[in-house]
Amino acid sequence: MKYLYTIFGLLVILGYGWIDLRGRELRQTKRGFVPQGLRSTQSGARSFWYRGYQGGK
Amino acid sequence: MSAANCPGCGAGIEFAIGSSAVVVCNYCRSIVARTDRGVEDLGKVAGLIDTGSPLKIGVTGKHRGRGFRLTGRTQLQHESGAVWDEWYAAFDDGRWGWLAEAQAKYFITFKTAEAGAPGYEELDLGMPVPAVDNMVVAELGRAVLASAEGELPWKPQPSTGYLYADLSGTENRFATIDYSEDAPLVFKGWQTSLRDLGITGVAESRSRVAVAKLSCTNCGGPLELIAPDQAERIYCPNCGAGHDIANGNLQFFAMLKKKKVEPVIAIGSTGMIDGHSYIVTGFLQRSVKFDVKYYWTEYLLYNRERGYRWLVESDDHWSFVTPVPAGQVTDGGTLESPAMKIGWNGKWFSIFQVAEAHVEYVLGEFYWKVTQGERVATIDYVKPPEGMSTEITLEGAREVNYSHARYLQPEEVEQAFAVHLKRPSTVGPMQPFSGPNLMGPWVILLMLLLMTAFVVKVTRSGRLVSHEIIDPAPTAEQPNGATFFGKSFQLNGNENVRIEASAGIENNWVYVEGDLLNEGTGVMESFELPIEYYSGVDEGERWSEGNQGRSVFVSAPPAGTYTTRYDVTWDPGKVPARIEVRITQGVFHGWHFILALIVLSLWPAANLLQRFSFEAQRWKDSDFSPSGLDRSGSDESDEEDE
Numbered sequence: 001m002k003y004l005y006t007i008f009g010l011l012v013i014l015g016y017g018w019i020d021l022r023g024r025e026l027r028q029t030k031r032g033f034v035p036q037g038l039r040s041t042q043s044g045a046r047s048f049w050y051r052g053y054q055g056g057k
Numbered sequence: 058m059s060a061a062n063c064p065g066c067g068a069g070i071e072f073a074i075g076s077s078a079v080v081v082c083n084y085c086r087s088i089v090a091r092t093d094r095g096v097e098d099l100g101k102v103a104g105l106i107d108t109g110s111p112l113k114i115g116v117t118g119k120h121r122g123r124g125f126r127l128t129g130r131t132q133l134q135h136e137s138g139a140v141w142d143e144w145y146a147a148f149d150d151g152r153w154g155w156l157a158e159a160q161a162k163y164f165i166t167f168k169t170a171e172a173g174a175p176g177y178e179e180l181d182l183g184m185p186v187p188a189v190d191n192m193v194v195a196e197l198g199r200a201v202l203a204s205a206e207g208e209l210p211w212k213p214q215p216s217t218g219y220l221y222a223d224l225s226g227t228e229n230r231f232a233t234i235d236y237s238e239d240a241p242l243v244f245k246g247w248q249t250s251l252r253d254l255g256i257t258g259v260a261e262s263r264s265r266v267a268v269a270k271l272s273c274t275n276c277g278g279p280l281e282l283i284a285p286d287q288a289e290r291i292y293c294p295n296c297g298a299g300h301d302i303a304n305g306n307l308q309f310f311a312m313l314k315k316k317k318v319e320p321v322i323a324i325g326s327t328g329m330i331d332g333h334s335y336i337v338t339g340f341l342q343r344s345v346k347f348d349v350k351y352y353w354t355e356y357l358l359y360n361r362e363r364g365y366r367w368l369v370e371s372d373d374h375w376s377f378v379t380p381v382p383a384g385q386v387t388d389g390g391t392l393e394s395p396a397m398k399i400g401w402n403g404k405w406f407s408i409f410q411v412a413e414a415h416v417e418y419v420l421g422e423f424y425w426k427v428t429q430g431e432r433v434a435t436i437d438y439v440k441p442p443e444g445m446s447t448e449i450t451l452e453g454a455r456e457v458n459y460s461h462a463r464y465l466q467p468e469e470v471e472q473a474f475a476v477h478l479k480r481p482s483t484v485g486p487m488q489p490f491s492g493p494n495l496m497g498p499w500v501i502l503l504m505l506l507l508m509t510a511f512v513v514k515v516t517r518s519g520r521l522v523s524h525e526i527i528d529p530a531p532t533a534e535q536p537n538g539a540t541f542f543g544k545s546f547q548l549n550g551n552e553n554v555r556i557e558a559s560a561g562i563e564n565n566w567v568y569v570e571g572d573l574l575n576e577g578t579g580v581m582e583s584f585e586l587p588i589e590y591y592s593g594v595d596e597g598e599r600w601s602e603g604n605q606g607r608s609v610f611v612s613a614p615p616a617g618t619y620t621t622r623y624d625v626t627w628d629p630g631k632v633p634a635r636i637e638v639r640i641t642q643g644v645f646h647g648w649h650f651i652l653a654l655i656v657l658s659l660w661p662a663a664n665l666l667q668r669f670s671f672e673a674q675r676w677k678d679s680d681f682s683p684s685g686l687d688r689s690g691s692d693e694s695d696e697e698d699e
Contacts, residue, residue, distance in 0.1 A: 001493040005660050009502035013509055016653035020513040020646060023553040023613030032572070034579040 063087055064098040074128055074147045077208035081129065088205065090212050100215040102204045106132055106140050109286025110158055111251070114207045118254040120165055124149045127156070129207025133200040136454040137426045138301070139289050145209050153210040155244055156254075157233075160424045161287050161364040164231045165254065166246030174234050174241040177220045182449060182457040183388055189234065189243055192226035195383035198454030225384030248382065273298055274309040281325065282422060283338045284359050291422040292339075294324060299419075301426065314429060315418050318342045321476055322356055322368070324421040328473035330368075330377055330465075335360050337368075337474075339421035345412035345435070357423060365424060368470070369462065373478065374485030375470045376444065376462040386459045392449050395436045397681070399445055401461060406438030406445045409486050409679045413451070441675070442489040464488055484674040492668060495661040502657055510650045518643035522546045522554075527569075527636040529625050537629035543621035543638070545576065550616035552643035558586040559606035560634040565590065566603075567634060570624040577617045584609045588636075610646060 019026070059072045065087030070080045072091055079090045079099065088099040116127045125146035134140050146154040146165070157164045173188040177197070185191045201218040219237035226232070229249070235242040251257065271280045275298035282288050282302065292299045297313030320340040322328075327336045335358035344350045353371035355378075360366070367378035381401060390396030398405045416431040436447040442464035450456045464487040467478045481488070523546045529539045548554065560567050566589035574581040586609060592601035621640070627633035676683055 002495065002498055005493070005495050006498045006502070008660065009498065009657050010505075012653055012656050013502065013506050016506065016649060017509045017513065020510075020649055021516065021551075023551050023643070025553055025610045025612035025646070026649070026652075027610070029573075029582040029584050029609065029611050032581045032583060034574060034581060 061096045081205045102215045105204045118256040129209045132204040134203040166244035169243045171243045189232050192224035195225040196223040196456040225382040287424045288422040290426045318418045322474045339423045342418035343414045344417050373481035375465040378460045378462045381459040406440045409439045410437045444487045490671050495664045499661040514645045523640035525638045529633040538626040541623045545620045554611040555641045555644040557608040557639045560636045562634045568626040572622045575617045582611050
């Protein structure tokens with residue numbers, strides 16, 4: 001049991017170290033995407049934000 | 058050497074040792090003393106009792122490099138009726154040694170010139186005696202000279218009794234204070250063995266009479282004496298008739314008064330414990346009475362080289378019990394005021410129970426004259442998986458006996474004696490907690506976690522990448538909301554991002570919805586930062602709820618150029634507050650550490666709870682708490698400290 005717990009504890013520490021050293025967060029923010037066409041125009045991204053993405057043409 | 062004739066019968070007697078005081082006539086058993094005028098008859102002693110001793114006059118040995126020869130012995134009768142031998146050893150250097158033999162134990166002592174030994178009435182059991190090297194009193198009793206033979210260094214008076222105190226010390230030291238004369242005589246020495254005394258041949262001859270077959274005087278059933286040289290009393294397993302063993306014969310003295318109790322390990326069974334073979338010679342059922350009677354059973358074990366041991370069963374819990382000399386135990390208590398802890402072999406044992414134990418039922422043979430109803434005071438101490446027990450006689454000679462117990466798993470007893478045993482359903486006083494102790498690994502893992510957190514902390518940059526001030530103002534088109542855009546900034550890879558918003562609001566709220574956009578890939582992370590803060594005074598007490606700031610973490614965005622957008626909404630009836638937004642990259646996230654610590658501690662915490670529950674069950678039947686507090690209300694440990 002001691003060995004099992006020690007292994008479990010080491011995995012927890014490794015997990016903690018990996019998450020924090022890689023800058024990962026446990027709670028993810030909502031992810032979206034702004035198309036290249038909008039981004040390449042002057043203030044494209046802004047216009048996307050103002051009007052919302054309409055889904056193509 | 059000088060020869061004479063016995064004044065009693067005229068037979069020839071011989072003083073072979075120059076310093077001997079008396080010779081016992083082999084024919085008429087007169088004690089003949091030599092005087093200036095010749096010889097004097099001091100009276101007759103009874104015939105020798107067959108104690109099964111392997112020793113005899115003429116046996117030679119060595120003690121601490123000095124040779125000796127046994128020249129005579131006296132037989133002394135204990136208050137219980139048991140008889141023990143004291144052999145007299147004439148050493149090559151002219152000294153005399155006393156070799157006492159009782160219960161398969163040997164004690165060699167030498168008369169000392171020490172003065173100042175306390176009077177008999179001044180002594181109490183367990184009391185250290187400074188005048189005798191601080192040895193502790195183990196027994197106080199009265200002995201009567203029953204018989205004698207050979208040459209003796211003193212002048213015994215037939216049938217006279219005298220008081221004595223046996224003392225026990227560390228490293229097997231032993232002493233007797235003899236009150237047969239006006240001034241107490243002190244004899245000091247050691248507990249020893251025939252092997253240590255270089256007496257080996259007699260042990261072989263003793264083993265040839267290991268088993269003696271006799272018949273019960275009541276039912277005629279066979280009675281086998283397993284240790285005939287040690288047995289004092291035997292109870293017939295068929296009819297319960299009790300017999301004293303004297304001169305190899307059985308003398309009926311009483312019938313058992315209670316219904317039969319069946320031992321689960323048969324008398325005569327042999328089992329191996331700690332690599333030594335033991336034979337079960339006797340069985341006892343004992344009890345203590347609190348609210349009701351509690352019973353337990355004890356099996357007397359015998360090994361010719363190691364002597365007697367006990368196998369004790371209580372509520373299906375088993376322990377192996379070994380006698381311990383009183384002098385080896387650190388015990389500052391008395392029966393009236395027992396010590397809260399006693400020490401032995403570098404360990405301290407906590408008091409568990411004080412009780413008066415009664416013998417309820419008895420079967421088989423015993424090295425003392427055990428009777429039904431026999432009472433002793435017991436004080437039990439525990440240090441799982443071990444325990445110590447103090448037994449103080451309440452009848453006859455006053456004697457304190459210590460013993461050490463080691464918890465045995467039922468499987469160990471089953472394996473040793475080839476029996477099938479019930480499993481315990483309760484927690485025993487000495488039962489070890491079967492779960493693991495995770496405290497050690499937990500502490501090590503905690504250190505590792507702290508080290509990892511330290512490495513994380515020092516390697517995070519904590520770099521401020523954006524600092525924006527949003528100053529919203531209501532317009533006709535947007536009376537309670539507006540959208541704002543931040544400046545572009547650079548983010549590194551593999552580092553988290555913290556977005557903090559704060560507003561100097563009071564009894565107000567502001568709601569920020571934001572996006573963090575990677576200008577290169579078009580991937581955006583959306584977040585929400587609701588800020589609200591209310592405070593006031595209610596019935597004279599100040600209160601507040603909410604916060605004037607809020608933050609959110611974004612999981613390591615890829616390296617690149619980023620920009621932000623904020624949709625801010627505010628209470629339409631109020632003036633919106635100015636909002637400060639700070640974006641920092643590479644932030645040490647304390648909650649991750651706390652979460653890891655919680656996950657790491659859950660298992661040991663559950664283990665600890667289990668252990669507490671186990672200990673609570675162990676101590677629920679005790680009069681004391683693990684810390685030594687008397688549950689009746691008084692704190693005995695305070696008294697001990699005083």
